Amino acid sequence: MVTAPEGHPSQDAPPAIAVRGLGKSFDGTVAVNGVSFDVPVGSFFGVVGPNGAGKTTTLSMVTGLLRPDAGNVWINGVDMWADSLQAKKLLGVLADGVRLFDRLSGRQLVTYAGLLRGMDRETVAERTDDLLRALDLADAGDKLVVDYSAGMTKKIALASAMIHAPRTLILDEPFEAVDPVSAANIRSILHDYVTHGGTVVVSSHVMDLVQRMCSHVAVMARGNLLALGTVDEVRQGGSLEDRFVDLVGGRSSGEGLSWLHTS
Numbered sequence: 001m002v003t004a005p006e007g008h009p010s011q012d013a014p015p016a017i018a019v020r021g022l023g024k025s026f027d028g029t030v031a032v033n034g035v036s037f038d039v040p041v042g043s044f045f046g047v048v049g050p051n052g053a054g055k056t057t058t059l060s061m062v063t064g065l066l067r068p069d070a071g072n073v074w075i076n077g078v079d080m081w082a083d084s085l086q087a088k089k090l091l092g093v094l095a096d097g098v099r100l101f102d103r104l105s106g107r108q109l110v111t112y113a114g115l116l117r118g119m120d121r122e123t124v125a126e127r128t129d130d131l132l133r134a135l136d137l138a139d140a141g142d143k144l145v146v147d148y149s150a151g152m153t154k155k156i157a158l159a160s161a162m163i164h165a166p167r168t169l170i171l172d173e174p175f176e177a178v179d180p181v182s183a184a185n186i187r188s189i190l191h192d193y194v195t196h197g198g199t200v201v202v203s204s205h206v207m208d209l210v211q212r213m214c215s216h217v218a219v220m221a222r223g224n225l226l227a228l229g230t231v232d233e234v235r236q237g238g239s240l241e242d243r244f245v246d247l248v249g250g251r252s253s254g255e256g257l258s259w260l261h262t263s
């Protein structure tokens, strides 16, 4: 099922992201075990896997937040670790568990992200208003991020990742804690972005969402890639959730918890 690409990616029409032999261990425990994959330009690419599979570690290395022990990452043909500044300009990143400057208001945080990317103040102000409106945060724009709910925090971090209109968005669990209406709005923003040439990588635990939303998927477990391809190739006619359980295993019946039974 996994026919991982090999060698240096093409420089003529490079994929949005090319990963080769990427590996990382923590204190002797292998978190990511030499994975290789391409994310085609214009794809909506899902990364799925059980807790501890290595998704966040992989995405952290892809986005230049964590230095790999082994392997290479190219963003549109630019080597992430040889030319990080150039590679990072091409990306918008929603990282998992990274602290925001939460003593800023939502509007200040998004403005800060835009100015940090070297954009002019006028464009930043216009786009900040657009993003706050699209993500249903217009009324909360002047509230401190520390006082936001989990879902609002996710949305303001997403706005900060999008302000510079990057070529590729890498979003770790973008829908976690987000209400259904906001999730639908985010999905349609991302869809529109992909339709107009952008590339999106999302990690998610919600198989149904990945099946409906993504064009491509990578299934990871215990640091390895178990399946890689278009969603239709990976699900093989069934649901992605059933295929995921087949690949990953680990279903438990709840045996041994009889003390929880109340009658």
Ligand SMILES: Nc1ncnc2c1ncn2[C@@H]1O[C@H](COP(=O)(O)OP(=O)(O)OP(=O)(O)O)[C@@H](O)[C@H]1O
Pocket (backbone or CB within 6 Å): 026, 030, 031, 049, 050, 051, 052, 053, 054, 055, 056, 057, 058
């Ligand atoms: N900074 C760290 N120090 C030590 N171990 C780590 C560190 N970061 C990740 N790990 C370990 O690496 C493995 C992969 O973790 P990772 O967070 O990448 O998984 P994940 O697929 O994103 O999981 P989840 O779905 O639960 O978010 C786990 O065994 C985790 O305990």
